[in-house]
Amino acid sequence: MSNPSNTEERVKKIVAEQLGVKEDEVKMEASFVEDLGADSLDTVELVMALEEEFETEIPDEDAEGITTVKLAIDYINAHLD
Amino acid sequence: MSLEQKIALVTGASRGIGAAIADALGAEGAMVIGTATSEDGTSKISERFAEKEIKGKGLILDVTHEGSITSVLEEIRETYGPLTILVNNAGITKDNLLMRMGNDEWFDVVNTNLNAVYHLSKGCLRGMMKARWGRIVNISSVVGSMGNGGQSNYAASKAGVAGFTRALAKEVGSRNITVNTISPGFIETDMTDTLLEDQKALMLSAVPAGRLGKPEEIAGVVKFLVSDAAAYITGENIHVNGGMYMS
Numbered sequence: 001m002s003n004p005s006n007t008e009e010r011v012k013k014i015v016a017e018q019l020g021v022k023e024d025e026v027k028m029e030a031s032f033v034e035d036l037g038a039d040s041l042d043t044v045e046l047v048m049a050l051e052e053e054f055e056t057e058i059p060d061e062d063a064e065g066i067t068t069v070k071l072a073i074d075y076i077n078a079h080l081d
Numbered sequence: 082m083s084l085e086q087k088i089a090l091v092t093g094a095s096r097g098i099g100a101a102i103a104d105a106l107g108a109e110g111a112m113v114i115g116t117a118t119s120e121d122g123t124s125k126i127s128e129r130f131a132e133k134e135i136k137g138k139g140l141i142l143d144v145t146h147e148g149s150i151t152s153v154l155e156e157i158r159e160t161y162g163p164l165t166i167l168v169n170n171a172g173i174t175k176d177n178l179l180m181r182m183g184n185d186e187w188f189d190v191v192n193t194n195l196n197a198v199y200h201l202s203k204g205c206l207r208g209m210m211k212a213r214w215g216r217i218v219n220i221s222s223v224v225g226s227m228g229n230g231g232q233s234n235y236a237a238s239k240a241g242v243a244g245f246t247r248a249l250a251k252e253v254g255s256r257n258i259t260v261n262t263i264s265p266g267f268i269e270t271d272m273t274d275t276l277l278e279d280q281k282a283l284m285l286s287a288v289p290a291g292r293l294g295k296p297e298e299i300a301g302v303v304k305f306l307v308s309d310a311a312a313y314i315t316g317e318n319i320h321v322n323g324g325m326y327m328s
Contacts, residue, residue: 041252045210 007080011073014053018046028070043067054080083308084111088164089137090157091115092144092201093171095122097270098220100129101296102168105304107135111166114157116142144171144197145189154204163208166307169198169242170220174272176231187234194238198245202260206253215258216307219246220299223266223322239264243318250316259315261306266322268294290323 016023019036032038032046047063050056054076058066066072089106093099094115103115107130114137115126126139140156143149157164173193175186202217209215224232225239243262250260267273267284273293276284285291302321305311320328 039255041255048207048210 007076008073010053011050011076012069014049015046015069015072018042018049026069028073029068031068033067046072050076056080084109084166087111087166087307088157088161089113089166089168089307090154090164090201090205091168091170092142092197093117094139095119095125097272098265098268098296098299099168099170100126101300102170102220102303103137104129104133104135105297105300106166106168106307107133107137109304109308111136112161113137114153114161114164115139116144116153116171118143142171144201145192147200150197150200150204154201158208163212164205165209165212165214166216166218167201167205168218168220168303169201171197172220172222172238172272174232174235176235178231179233182234190234191238191241194235195241195245198242202245202249206258209258210253210256213257215253215256217246217249217258217260218303218306219243219260219262221246221262221264221318223264223320223326226264226318226320226328227326246318247316254315257312259306259312261311261314261316262318263299263302263306264318264320264322265299266294266320266325268296268299270296284325288323288325292323294321294323 012023012026015026019038019042021036030036032043047058047066050072051058056079062075066075084106089111091099091103091113094103095117103113107113113135117123117126117139123139123141130137140153142153171193173190175190177186198219219242221242222239224236225243228236246260246262267288299321302319306314320326
């Protein structure tokens with residue numbers, strides 16, 4: 001159901017909004033903490049925002065592994081169909 | 082009225098300090114959900130609210146039961162909207178000398194007074210983070226700071242609440258969410274009514290104010306802490322005890 005390029009756009013948009021960065025800074029390999037300046041609470045909020053956007057629940061164990069833009073996109077693509 | 086449009090949850094609101102807190106927040110215009118462990122308690126809350134023209138009602142909540150907490154929070158969210166004021170007030174005592182204390186006495190007190198604060202705060206944070214505004218007020222006790230013979234369980238749970246408050250305040254400070262503790266001294270409630278007269282007299286001799294406090298004198302501090310005037314106070318433990326303990 002979810003079209004991969006669309007997922008990428010939606011994830012990048014949310015990352016930009018949540019972390020207060022420009023969308024063109026949100027590169028695939030960008031790490032939320034190291035490259036985009038997120039603190040640990042920002043990453044929790046980011047996961048909350050992704051859960052809402054994609055109407056899914058991301059368990060804490062999985063959330064901890066989502067540290068880059070690409071990992072977020074891959075996670076959504078793998079868990080939504 | 083300053084709390085118009087705000088939704089507040091007050092645990093243990095059927096009597097004593099919790100009842101005064103619920104009424105005070107309601108008088109400021111908040112929608113208040115007061116919890117009690119029995120139908121009798123919740124109907125008392127609902128009746129009191131109706132009489133005082135406070136928006137909100139009483140709900141049954143067993144704070145030691147995670148499932149009960151989850152369903153009450155969900156019900157509030159669905160019926161009223163996002164909860165942004167949480168007052169963790171429900172508390173019990175089961176006094177005994179440590180050498181005579183049973184595991185039940187220890188765990189019951191810690192479950193109600195401390196573990197419930199963990200579950201409830203965690204359950205409310207998402208909504209507060211989204212709203213970028215929140216107030217958590219935890220009711221501790223002077224005993225958490227001073228200690229009191231026969232109350233090792235109670236003192237541990239109440240000191241735990243103050244530590245929890247400081248840590249959580251640091252975690253969520255950047256999101257306009259404040260977390261504070263109030264430590265009441267001797268307040269006129271059912272909890273202090275059970276004390277013997279000579280126990281009471283002995284305690285009062287240690288209170289410079291020379292009297293027990295009133296539940297409303299705790300409620301007034303809660304009202305202040307949830308107001309915008311207190312936005313810069315967080316992680317604090319405010320003692321309200323007529324001078325019996327000064328930190």
